[in-house]
Amino acid sequence: xxxxxxxxxxxxxxxxxxxxxxxxxxxxxxxxxxxxxxxxxxxxxxxxxxxxxxxxxxxxxxxxxxxxxxxxxxxxxxxxxxxxxxx
Numbered sequence: 001x002x003x004x005x006x007x008x009x010x011x012x013x014x015x016x017x018x019x020x021x022x023x024x025x026x027x028x029x030x031x032x033x034x035x036x037x038x039x040x041x042x043x044x045x046x047x048x049x050x051x052x053x054x055x056x057x058x059x060x061x062x063x064x065x066x067x068x069x070x071x072x073x074x075x076x077x078x079x080x081x082x083x084x085x086x087x
Contacts, residue, residue: 018087
């Protein structure tokens with residue numbers, strides 16, 4: 001299991017378009033991928049779960065990846081967020 005905290009940089013947070021990009025990125029990996037925001041844990045492979053977390057710009061989330069490709073999954077998700085998730 002690997003973990004890393006990341007600050008969301010998108011001006012509008014994780015609304016539908018960046019949430020979809022995040023999920024698409026997460027679905028490329030076999031690992032179980034979640035993130036924690038406040039007391040909530042969201043499945044990074046589910047758009048509804050990501051949207052339900054109500055993450056806004058400047059919020060810090062902690063990704064947790066568990067599985068065969070956990071290192072690659074975490075690195076890929078962190079890079080996608082730092083690149084602005086397409087925005």
